[in-house]
Amino acid sequence: MDEEDLANSTVGWQVLNGFQLYYVPVLVVLGTLGNCLSVLVFFATKLRKLSSSYYLSALAVSDTGFLLGLFLSWLNLVDVTLFTQQGFCQFSVYFSQVCSFLSVWFIVAFTVERFIAVRYPLKRPSMCTVSRAKSVLAVLSLLALLIHSPYFVISAPQLKLNDTMIVCGLVPEWMSLASVLNHVDFLITLVVPFCLIVVLNTLISRTVWRVSRLRRSMTQSGKRRPNQPSSSTSQTKVTQMLLVVSSVFICLNLPSYVIRVWVYLNEVSCSF
Numbered sequence: 001m002d003e004e005d006l007a008n009s010t011v012g013w014q015v016l017n018g019f020q021l022y023y024v025p026v027l028v029v030l031g032t033l034g035n036c037l038s039v040l041v042f043f044a045t046k047l048r049k050l051s052s053s054y055y056l057s058a059l060a061v062s063d064t065g066f067l068l069g070l071f072l073s074w075l076n077l078v079d080v081t082l083f084t085q086q087g088f089c090q091f092s093v094y095f096s097q098v099c100s101f102l103s104v105w106f107i108v109a110f111t112v113e114r115f116i117a118v119r120y121p122l123k124r125p126s127m128c129t130v131s132r133a134k135s136v137l138a139v140l141s142l143l144a145l146l147i148h149s150p151y152f153v154i155s156a157p158q159l160k161l162n163d164t165m166i167v168c169g170l171v172p173e174w175m176s177l178a179s180v181l182n183h184v185d186f187l188i189t190l191v192v193p194f195c196l197i198v199v200l201n202t203l204i205s206r207t208v209w210r211v212s213r214l215r216r217s218m219t220q221s222g223k224r225r226p227n228q229p230s231s232s233t234s235q236t237k238v239t240q241m242l243l244v245v246s247s248v249f250i251c252l253n254l255p256s257y258v259i260r261v262w263v264y265l266n267e268v269s270c271s272f
Contacts, residue, residue, distance in 0.1 A: 069096035
């Protein structure tokens with residue numbers, strides 16, 4: 001790497017660090033409070049009887065875990081070097097990767113459940129159950145722990161910028177494996193789940209729109225029953241919540257993945 005590339009890399013890191021210095025603590029505090037309140041609402045009310053509450057609570061927990069890893073990384077910006085210590089570095093990277101994977105796939109699982117409930121309402125009582133939700137969450141959690149175990153090996157505290165700064169990064173000897181894992185991770189935590197979410201949300205929206213149009217036509221013709229079942233109203237609200245949660249998730253996570261890819265490419269270029 002020549003001096004010009006090194007200077008550009010240094011400026012890029014300074015801009016990113018300056019942004020993180022103020023943005024991260026606000027995000028961690030507000031996000032953690034919101035997630036704690038969400039879990040409290042889901043399990044302290046009658047919502048705990050719904051399988052969707054378990055998916056949303058698990059999502060809140062995984063998001064909080066990711067925020068914790070983000071906070072450990074942020075401490076390094078204020079000269080608390082816990083994140084760059086041997087052991088803590090590897091665990092923080094591993095833990096963040098696991099939580100990132102779980103967050104997106106919990107939303108996918110929730111979306112699949114809503115798709116079944118909307119498109120196949122007769123199968124909802126037998127398939128969209130609390131016990132099934134617990135099983136799906138357990139399988140996804142175990143899968144995440146196993147898939148990301150190599151990050152304990154390929155990450156470690158590293159000297160950067162002419163040996164003037166210690167960062168938690170990729171081990172140069174494992175850069176080829178890291179490249180493969182990065183491509184796999186990009187597919188399983190971004191491309192595949194986002195495509196599934198978009199496709200399923202589109203199908204769900206079409207079904208909801210057709211049902212709503214049918215109900216309006218029945219109302220106009222006077223054939224609709226005066227009282228709608230409360231379960232139907234509840235399921236409609238849950239479906240609307242899904243559409244909001246998944247859409248916001250996609251919009252808010254795209255910038256973070258762009259930054260993550262940029263950081264990865266920067267690390268690869270700095271290693272040569």
